[in-house]
Amino acid sequence: MEFDDEAEKEIKNDNIDNAAIENAITNILKAVGEDSQREGLQFTPRRVARMYHELLGGYTMDSTAIINGALFEVQYDEMVIVRDIEFYSMCEHHMLPFIGRAHVAYIPEGKVLGLSKIPRIVDMYARRLQVQERMTRQIADFLRDLLKPQGVAVVIEAMHLCSMMRGVKKHDARMTTSAMHGAFRANLATRQEFLANISRGESPLHI
């Protein structure tokens, strides 16, 4: 069986040390009593090392390149909402995935961001070793600093595989976090408008 090198062409410049990860994964395979040389596992260390470039690629994503001129001056001061942004992240305590959706809103103050950019910003913070609370705040802070809007709000709902797989009570597995700045923090009606919008027609989170 050959290792599929296709993915290797996609690997960007980042700080991930393939050789060190491959060694570590080989050691884990041995440590759990596996034969790291058997057919199915032979290339696993290489696959895992290459996978991390994608799963943990957020550290070296360039936010300026992501924004790439999609910042527009407009006289619009109504709420902008992008909801149900699917994301995949990795919990930093267990290195297992947490998966969910993010809802992002802001009220512009002269500047708006191209809508397709908001999911990419979510991705930039999701593709790291994370805790959900910090990721929520990082997205809100980034948009606050970039747009200087009247307000910004981020709500994230996610399922954590580390809770689900480890037999912790299942109802703890789904978590909701929020971060609010400006008008969303100061003004109850603004906050409620956002929360009512994101709960409209909501489907249950599932994996």
Ligand SMILES: [Zn+2]
């Ligand atoms: Zn965890």
